[in-house]
Amino acid sequence: MDSNVAEPYSGAFRKDSMWPSVPAHEALRHCRRFLVDLLTNQLPAGAAGPDAPDAPDVDVLGVVCHLTAASRLAESNLVGPPPPPVMARSEPNLVEVLVEWERSGVAVEDALRRTRGLTGSLLAMNLFTYELDIRRAMGVGDPAYHPALAMALDVAVSGAGAMVGLLGLPPVRFETPGSCWEVGEGEPEVTVWAAPLELYRCLIGRRPPGRIRSLRWSDDPEPWLQVFEWQPFRPSDIPVGRPRCRHVVYRV
Numbered sequence: 001m002d003s004n005v006a007e008p009y010s011g012a013f014r015k016d017s018m019w020p021s022v023p024a025h026e027a028l029r030h031c032r033r034f035l036v037d038l039l040t041n042q043l044p045a046g047a048a049g050p051d052a053p054d055a056p057d058v059d060v061l062g063v064v065c066h067l068t069a070a071s072r073l074a075e076s077n078l079v080g081p082p083p084p085p086v087m088a089r090s091e092p093n094l095v096e097v098l099v100e101w102e103r104s105g106v107a108v109e110d111a112l113r114r115t116r117g118l119t120g121s122l123l124a125m126n127l128f129t130y131e132l133d134i135r136r137a138m139g140v141g142d143p144a145y146h147p148a149l150a151m152a153l154d155v156a157v158s159g160a161g162a163m164v165g166l167l168g169l170p171p172v173r174f175e176t177p178g179s180c181w182e183v184g185e186g187e188p189e190v191t192v193w194a195a196p197l198e199l200y201r202c203l204i205g206r207r208p209p210g211r212i213r214s215l216r217w218s219d220d221p222e223p224w225l226q227v228f229e230w231q232p233f234r235p236s237d238i239p240v241g242r243p244r245c246r247h248v249v250y251r252v
Contacts, residue, residue, distance in 0.1 A: 012158035017179035019150045024120025025112035027148035031127040032105045035134060036098055039064065058137035063130050064097050071104040074123055078111035125152040129204055132197070142197055149196055150179070156203035157181040159230040172224050174199060191218040202228060 039060065068085075075082045085100040087093065112120045128148035135142065157174055161183030164172060171184025173191040176199050182188050193216040194202065202212050205228070212228055213221055 012161040012183065013154075014182040015154070015157075015179065017150065019178050022147040022150065023112070024124050024151065025109040027124040027151055028105065028112070028120070028127060029109050030147050031124070031131050032101065032109075035064075035067075035131055036102060038134070038138065038140065039094065039098060058133055060134055060137060061092060061094050061097070063134060064094065064101065065092050067127060067130060068097050068101040068104065070123065070126060071101055071108055074108045074119055075104045075111075078115070078119065079107055082107070121151055121155050124148045125155040128152045132201070132206075149200065153179070153181075153196065153200050153203075156200060157183065160203055160227045163227045163230045164224075167226055169224060169227065172227065174203075189219070190221070190224060192216065192221065192224075 072082050072085075082104055085096070087096050087100075108123070125148075128146065129152065131148075132142070134140075153176075160172075160174070161181075163169075164184040169184065170189035171182060171186050173188035174181045174183075175191055175193045176196045179196070192199075198207075198215070201207050202215065209225060209228075212225060215221070
């Protein structure tokens with residue numbers, strides 16, 4: 001990995017922010033520790049979160065398996081091949097998966113202290129996004145402040161900026177209390193205002209097009225709605241609501 005690569009995608013946008021800068025390894029550790037503590041302590045065995053009939057299920061065990069696999073892949077790239085995970089059963093076991101995630105996460109965070117690059121930013125964005133999903137699935141409120149939010153928004157805005165360039169759209173300005181980003185060449189022709197987490201959810205496909213249109217725009221938003229369709233995220237067609245957490249499985 002090139003230690004001279006600034007993160008994340010600094011050339012994709014122009015940013016003015018009063019938010020504190022948090023290194024990727026600190027943001028990752030905060031997310032991981034919060035989720036491990038939440039999943040270990042909050043729900044009893046086999047319990048499910050609050051019901052919301054208009055929203056999809058969230059397979060929390062599946063999400064934790066995904067996050068552990070992502071951590072092991074990053075560990076392999078940053079440190080070297082990780083040891084085989086210690087699993088007593090053939091089926092995923094939440095307790096064992098959390099133990100493996102803790103082991104691998106510490107290794108990744110330690111490696112990221114000594115290097116800079118896109119890996120840390122993308123890992124932090126991925127983990128922060130799933131933390132928000134799990135919070136809502138388990139009925140836990142959004143954080144008032146989160147050390148991963150600034151970095152995650154930078155990555156999301158850079159993806160939107162790539163779409164502005166790809167589609168040949170006029171420049172756009174994203175503004176939220178304490179920070180703003182301008183993407184595209186020249187002075188922005190439109191500004192969109194939103195609270196930080198709402199802007200983030202719109203940019204990563206967690207909001208339907210109607211919700212994106214309802215943000216505070218300085219002009220007709222229609223030409224710029226495609227900006228919110230950058231891969232791997234697309235606006236959700238699911239009604240806004242709180243996802244159910246049905247598949248939290250504790251096989252101890």
